[in-house]
Amino acid sequence: EPEVTQTPSHQVTQMGQEVILRCVPISNHLYFYWYRQILGQKVEFLVSFYNNEISEKSEIFDDQFSVERPDGSNFTLKIRSTKLEDSAMYFCASSEVGVSYGYTFGSGTRLTVV
Amino acid sequence: GESVGLHLPTLSVQEGDNSIINCAYSNSASDYFIWYKQESGKGPQFIIDIRSNMDKRQGQRVTVLLNKTVKHLSLQIAATQPGDSAVYFCAENWGGSSASKIIFGSGTRLSIRP
Numbered sequence: 001e002p003e004v005t006q007t008p009s010h011q012v013t014q015m016g017q018e019v020i021l022r023c024v025p026i027s028n029h030l031y032f033y034w035y036r037q038i039l040g041q042k043v044e045f046l047v048s049f050y051n052n053e054i055s056e057k058s059e060i061f062d063d064q065f066s067v068e069r070p071d072g073s074n075f076t077l078k079i080r081s082t083k084l085e086d087s088a089m090y091f092c093a094s095s096e097v098g099v100s101y102g103y104t105f106g107s108g109t110r111l112t113v114v
Numbered sequence: 115g116e117s118v119g120l121h122l123p124t125l126s127v128q129e130g131d132n133s134i135i136n137c138a139y140s141n142s143a144s145d146y147f148i149w150y151k152q153e154s155g156k157g158p159q160f161i162i163d164i165r166s167n168m169d170k171r172q173g174q175r176v177t178v179l180l181n182k183t184v185k186h187l188s189l190q191i192a193a194t195q196p197g198d199s200a201v202y203f204c205a206e207n208w209g210g211s212s213a214s215k216i217i218f219g220s221g222t223r224l225s226i227r228p
Contacts, residue, residue: 004157033215035218041220042203042218042219042220042221043152043158043203043205043218044218045215045216045217045218048214048215055214056214056215058215091157091158093157102148102150102160102163102216103160103216104160105150105157105158105159106157107155107156107157108156108157
């Protein structure tokens with residue numbers, strides 16, 4: 001069964017450093033998303049991406065965050081200057097026809113900012 | 115406002131019994147609802163969805179019920195098995211862009227007693 005692949009599975013970084021979280025969505029999917037989940041809390045929407053541009057973003061997705069689809073397969077989330085409160089699980093998701101039929105989520109990257 | 119909430123944070127059921135997980139939503143404009151299962155260390159996994167023009171939908175061992183009058187959603191799992199142990203999230207979406215976001219509720223942890 002096709003799956004969304006995220007790397008790395010765990011990233012530890014120092015406060016103020018830049019991190020790039022990588023995702024390979026399902027190959028025929030056109031819509032891409034990033035969500036995050038702080039430990040023990042609910043899954044929060046960050047950003048959606050379609051046709052090489054951001055469709056929607058949340059209040060969390062401030063100027064420190066950016067997304068990119070640098071080639072035909074990868075979808076990345078960059079945090080320019082990490083803060084302690086950025087520590088969370090970050091999930092990438094993709095879908096074929098937008099929100100219908102739900103999304104397929106990756107297994108996540110655990111980001112720990114120290 | 116935008117919120118999806120769950121009545122109970124934890125639910126313990128006997129193996130073989132049926133489980134019912136409840137969810138309340140507050141946005142009357144929501145027209146698409148999804149249940150996700152999240153096992154430890156994994157991303158949310160799509161279980162079943164339902165559109166607002168339906169009040170019931172059945173899958174394999176799972177049934178979702180939607181009551182738009184009271185803005186209530188439930189997930190019924192028949193003959194609960196140890197593999198059903200997980201956190202279950204309801205999520206909602208309301209119209210607009212095909213890339214529009216899904217909003218997650220706070221989750222219910224389902225544990226199975228042998």
